Amino acid sequence: MDMWTITIIGVSTVFLALISLSFVLMLFRFIFAPRRTVKPSAKSMAQATPAVTTSPDGTIIAVITAAIAASTGHSAASFRIASVEAVGGFNTPAWGYIDRLARAVHGRQANI
Amino acid sequence: MDMWTITIIGVSTVFLALISLSFVLMLFRFIFAPRRTVKPSAKSMAQATPAVTTSPDGTIIAVITAAIAASTGHSAASFRIASVEAVGGFNTPAWGYIDRLARAVHGRQANI
Amino acid sequence: MDMWTITIIGVSTVFLALISLSFVLMLFRFIFAPRRTVKPSAKSMAQATPAVTTSPDGTIIAVITAAIAASTGHSAASFRIASVEAVGGFNTPAWGYIDRLARAVHGRQANI
Amino acid sequence: MWQNILEFLQSTGFAGFADSTMMIGGFIPGELIMLLVALLLLYLGIAKKFEPLLLVPIGFGMLLVNLPLGGIMTPPVGKDTAGLVWYLYQGVKLGIYPPLIFMGVGSMTDFGPLIANPKSLLLGAAAQLGIFVTFIGANFMGFEMKAAASIGIIGGADGPTAIYLTSKLYPDLLPAIAIAAYSYMALVPIIQPPIMKLLTTKKERMIVMDQLRDVSKTEKIIFPIVVTILCGLLLPSAVPLLGSLMLGNLFRETGVTARLSDTAQNALINILTIFLGVAVGATASADKFLQLETLKIIGLGLAAFSVGTAGGILLGKLMNVLSGGKINPLIGSAGVSAVPMAARVSQVVGQKENPGNFLLMHAMGPNVAGVIGSAIAAGVMITFLG
Amino acid sequence: MWQNILEFLQSTGFAGFADSTMMIGGFIPGELIMLLVALLLLYLGIAKKFEPLLLVPIGFGMLLVNLPLGGIMTPPVGKDTAGLVWYLYQGVKLGIYPPLIFMGVGSMTDFGPLIANPKSLLLGAAAQLGIFVTFIGANFMGFEMKAAASIGIIGGADGPTAIYLTSKLYPDLLPAIAIAAYSYMALVPIIQPPIMKLLTTKKERMIVMDQLRDVSKTEKIIFPIVVTILCGLLLPSAVPLLGSLMLGNLFRETGVTARLSDTAQNALINILTIFLGVAVGATASADKFLQLETLKIIGLGLAAFSVGTAGGILLGKLMNVLSGGKINPLIGSAGVSAVPMAARVSQVVGQKENPGNFLLMHAMGPNVAGVIGSAIAAGVMITFLG
Amino acid sequence: MWQNILEFLQSTGFAGFADSTMMIGGFIPGELIMLLVALLLLYLGIAKKFEPLLLVPIGFGMLLVNLPLGGIMTPPVGKDTAGLVWYLYQGVKLGIYPPLIFMGVGSMTDFGPLIANPKSLLLGAAAQLGIFVTFIGANFMGFEMKAAASIGIIGGADGPTAIYLTSKLYPDLLPAIAIAAYSYMALVPIIQPPIMKLLTTKKERMIVMDQLRDVSKTEKIIFPIVVTILCGLLLPSAVPLLGSLMLGNLFRETGVTARLSDTAQNALINILTIFLGVAVGATASADKFLQLETLKIIGLGLAAFSVGTAGGILLGKLMNVLSGGKINPLIGSAGVSAVPMAARVSQVVGQKENPGNFLLMHAMGPNVAGVIGSAIAAGVMITFLG
Numbered sequence A, B, C: 001m002d003m004w005t006i007t008i009i010g011v012s013t014v015f016l017a018l019i020s021l022s023f024v025l026m027l028f029r030f031i032f033a034p035r036r037t038v039k040p041s042a043k044s045m046a047q048a049t050p051a052v053t054t055s056p057d058g059t060i061i062a063v064i065t066a067a068i069a070a071s072t073g074h075s076a077a078s079f080r081i082a083s084v085e086a087v088g089g090f091n092t093p094a095w096g097y098i099d100r101l102a103r104a105v106h107g108r109q110a111n112i
Numbered sequence D, E, F: 001m002w003q004n005i006l007e008f009l010q011s012t013g014f015a016g017f018a019d020s021t022m023m024i025g026g027f028i029p030g031e032l033i034m035l036l037v038a039l040l041l042l043y044l045g046i047a048k049k050f051e052p053l054l055l056v057p058i059g060f061g062m063l064l065v066n067l068p069l070g071g072i073m074t075p076p077v078g079k080d081t082a083g084l085v086w087y088l089y090q091g092v093k094l095g096i097y098p099p100l101i102f103m104g105v106g107s108m109t110d111f112g113p114l115i116a117n118p119k120s121l122l123l124g125a126a127a128q129l130g131i132f133v134t135f136i137g138a139n140f141m142g143f144e145m146k147a148a149a150s151i152g153i154i155g156g157a158d159g160p161t162a163i164y165l166t167s168k169l170y171p172d173l174l175p176a177i178a179i180a181a182y183s184y185m186a187l188v189p190i191i192q193p194p195i196m197k198l199l200t201t202k203k204e205r206m207i208v209m210d211q212l213r214d215v216s217k218t219e220k221i222i223f224p225i226v227v228t229i230l231c232g233l234l235l236p237s238a239v240p241l242l243g244s245l246m247l248g249n250l251f252r253e254t255g256v257t258a259r260l261s262d263t264a265q266n267a268l269i270n271i272l273t274i275f276l277g278v279a280v281g282a283t284a285s286a287d288k289f290l291q292l293e294t295l296k297i298i299g300l301g302l303a304a305f306s307v308g309t310a311g312g313i314l315l316g317k318l319m320n321v322l323s324g325g326k327i328n329p330l331i332g333s334a335g336v337s338a339v340p341m342a343a344r345v346s347q348v349v350g351q352k353e354n355p356g357n358f359l360l361m362h363a364m365g366p367n368v369a370g371v372i373g374s375a376i377a378a379g380v381m382i383t384f385l386g
């Protein structure tokens, strides 16, 4: 097959695929989120940050981040706490985690 | 071999194995823990938590957990700090860890 | 080949390699660090710690370590925070991390 | 060039539907149905939170393999490389992933409640009844013996064990059995309570059990070693599963191998769970999955869970009588495994009758015993049929 | 014994230089030049921070393979084991690492900005123009078609895609293409701005775009599934790359598979990045790398990036006109991928004209669309040439 | 049916003891003894904290392989799959795990003290004397040359190096050599001090050394590259071990590859340590391990550590004289490797004479030099005997 055919089919396929996808995504807007469009005044670049800080979900992170940032004088953006994890996975119950946590620090077994 | 034989031998083997184990575990009680049985009044479901909180081993965890929980308004059971680790493993000395910790944050080398 | 030959060549090679390396390292001193030799009075074993604590790089670590140590009564050397990581890697921008962090705790999506 | 475009169009998956090896009703390609099944699994995993760590990869693997001409499970031919998931699948086929996943499970499991109450082990044995009753039932329903054993193991309520046994005995049933096992595990809070209430009296359900004794660190260290030796000598074919489970538990308990325990229960188990889930899902080609057998397996799996639950409860009742009323039979149902879901169900059902009753820790004993029990049952099946 | 010592000296790498298969100018062993190239790569990665996660392992792999007689890439012969990196290389050769790395990339990628602004996808398509123009250019420069396709994919600005395609079509070019791709990705902040300024007016660059709408969690979950099915049906050969990318993204978005997402984007991607980088670097033996082709590839790679940038910008201009001035064409250049570097460049160039203008989130849409676009382009190449 | 039950009983491990290939004294099956040896290793690892990260997996692997009929190390036969640990063992046999573990070790190692004091390297060389003296001794005791070299490397006090060399030269000795190496590393605080006191005067032990100079980040980055090139050219067969060690160290020091360093020293090294430990333990079948050779190896290993310690101390004394009394010979013993245990011993022994004396950082130089030194010694052995 010659290169022109490949190029023509290639460019067409890329556009066809992505245009199809964009049609699907336009449907998304009507199916999933008709009333959710809000337009806050975008004053700062931190478009993401306010959402995190003000949503109830983000509170705990914001507090931890701010606390560490405040106590060290570094900007909150320059580091992250990688390992605050939600309890979950493989259904291990909470007492399992607490137990493991205790042993992780002390290398000893907390009797439960 | 027919399915009945397999079933009879199968059920017998499962019971035989677990009954043997349970005899061994009954020995455990006499060998390892004759004087350790305590009966606190079990008022709450959190049978595990008091042990962790009151044992000297659990103190540090309890403090960290409580501190973060208090400052964020979330229950202590809903998250865990996964990575407070005991110093150890492959014999790397403490100075190694401190050094690595410093570099992990700043991407720079602390001269030692 | 007899064992004596192997031994002689072996010992020679080990010394030759490590002596060559040590010559290269002697060059290092002149190339890289001519003015950096300082001689603080080495009073304590903690030769590594002061460098970390006083260098601007080490400040944040020192503060976090000290804070946790202070609030728990454990020595700072007995544990480490393994996961304060520099933002970086695969070029993921800061907003990505904050987003992920939020979801990691709550298992929910912060809309950004 | 128009010829080329036509050829290109024939290489798309849309065209691939037309070449499907399995046309349902003569015109619906089986792959299309399978895509819907895959979407259903993803829905159950994500929206209904049915064991999402497994059902999401399994569902996605099923989706990938049923995109026509995708070739994700093609074996290597001559010097052509195989499909991506075919490589991942080798770890299932060779029996490598399930034991290593079990190692992670072991490092997440606390056998303390079991050590504190050895009688739990009997309940963990009784709840394996579902395995064998279903094995017989599947035989009667016309499955050949290897298939019947694989179906029976669904009653073990333990994913890695079920996948390990099926991959050894009857790999064609892998997706159906894995999906049934994980779905019913997720459904334990719905399946078990009616059976538990039917088989117990209100008085039995209200029994408050004695506080468990403390278990020393030494006992927890010796336990996995003893289990390995004892069960390993009794049933050599259970060594890969039980040995790995116990090695993981040993890493957890020694106090000096926290690094290894941590990796076994995080990075390693997660990597292998992804690989295993996608690979198992990708064995679900239309011609293998869209069979009457699959429906039968789903039905038999439910029976297996129910009989196992009943077995545990009934032995619990007997033990209660023998012990003079000191054992709440509700903890028996936890013996099916499905850790720790089944133990939580015991707690919830018990607390409904008697709000001050805390059965969770007592039910954890039979619960973890059930893991050992079903691994032994799998070992028996491998010994006879493997 | 002196004989033995002599033989030992002949087994050193210094002596190995003398047996080099490639003497440049008749007396400089090619390996020596390659060591310098490796040092240059390490310098770029470490001191200049050019994609260090890839260029450091690649540079080191190149260094190891060019130490004469080190045998780190020797294939197995008879019962002799192979060199260490030969084993690691099998994961590249069999097409395993790039899709799994893509899974990690997927679990690091937020498609929210793309979902919020579906028109981004067109820009992500237009920026793939660089791939095809370079493919034609490489054909004209005398490369055979498989090599030309591999070179063209550099314009996709996406490492795993480039390595996957090249390992399928023309493995000899792996190191040159990988190095060119990662270097130009690192150089995006230098390559793109002049082109962006040349092709846009100051007025266009100052356009402030509308705030993006909120995207719900449900949309983010459905998106990867839709992409997999739609693109997988259209182009089966793109399934390994796109499917893995989308599986990783699904792990990220479900909210119930955080463990898997975490491992995919940390332990798993890091392990595979090390293996892939060292293995790709170790394919750079002197006789394969020290060719005129390598220079041509570096030149063509630059063209690919430039044309891709221009393609995105020009379609951005057109869309701006059609939308009545609501689209800042600067976000088009982000369509080349190089996530998130190219999007940051859009932000920086835009902010220079209008300090209150925040294009970053708008540019993230084309940016992640470009990843999908180049995976599809790679799929086309595999369909025709693989 | 009774026939079937009998057959089943004959498939248990208890019955397997009767078929043991090795009956000690005519009636004690070798496997039973091996189980006791395995329990001893677990005891040493857990209760005595002897290198538990290795001895726990090794002990458990030994336990698993000696459960009769467990088949955990059975190679594949025809279309039957192999035992679980046989697959894990391939990474040892092919020489893959030890270098990758070394990469993790490199990313945990700080070569700063060595760079600050290049003379340390001589001490790291002198302490390898134990390797060669033991090699000669093992030859005299009747071991064939490949076995003797593997035994000698115990004196390198470096686990991955010992396992790598032995797996290349004489795999039958793997468990004995690994166990001896790790046990003596754990016993360094007991083995070394008497030798150190015997060979040094109180005055020598009291010498306070000059503060080490600061080492810049640049030096730490260049160091691993220089070592790889220099030693790799001198001794190509050391490239897999040394190159990996130095790559890990480079990840650690660049400041831009923290992700890779983190994974190399956590998830990756832990996974491979589990696999390697279990696999090495599982090579300890009764017929290979319960030999007089094993006792000889344990004896020779102790000699190797002692001679290495003496070698380092004696060169330390010489260097002290030549430097005009500025070098404390106690840091020489750290040259055996056993990082950082041996350096701590130097510190402790020195501080006992002079409480204000801090030798730790000075001893870290020879300590990490010893790792390089024994890798080079292993390279020489492979060159001549591999």
Ligand code: NA
Pocket (backbone or CB within 6 Å): D155, D156, D157, D158, D335, D336, D337, D338, D370, D371, D372, D373, D374, D375
């Ligand atoms: Na079970």
Ligand code: NA
Pocket (backbone or CB within 6 Å): E155, E156, E157, E158, E335, E336, E337, E338, E370, E371, E372, E373, E374, E375
């Ligand atoms: Na792209």
Ligand code: NA
Pocket (backbone or CB within 6 Å): F155, F156, F157, F158, F335, F336, F337, F338, F370, F371, F372, F373, F374, F375
């Ligand atoms: Na050494």
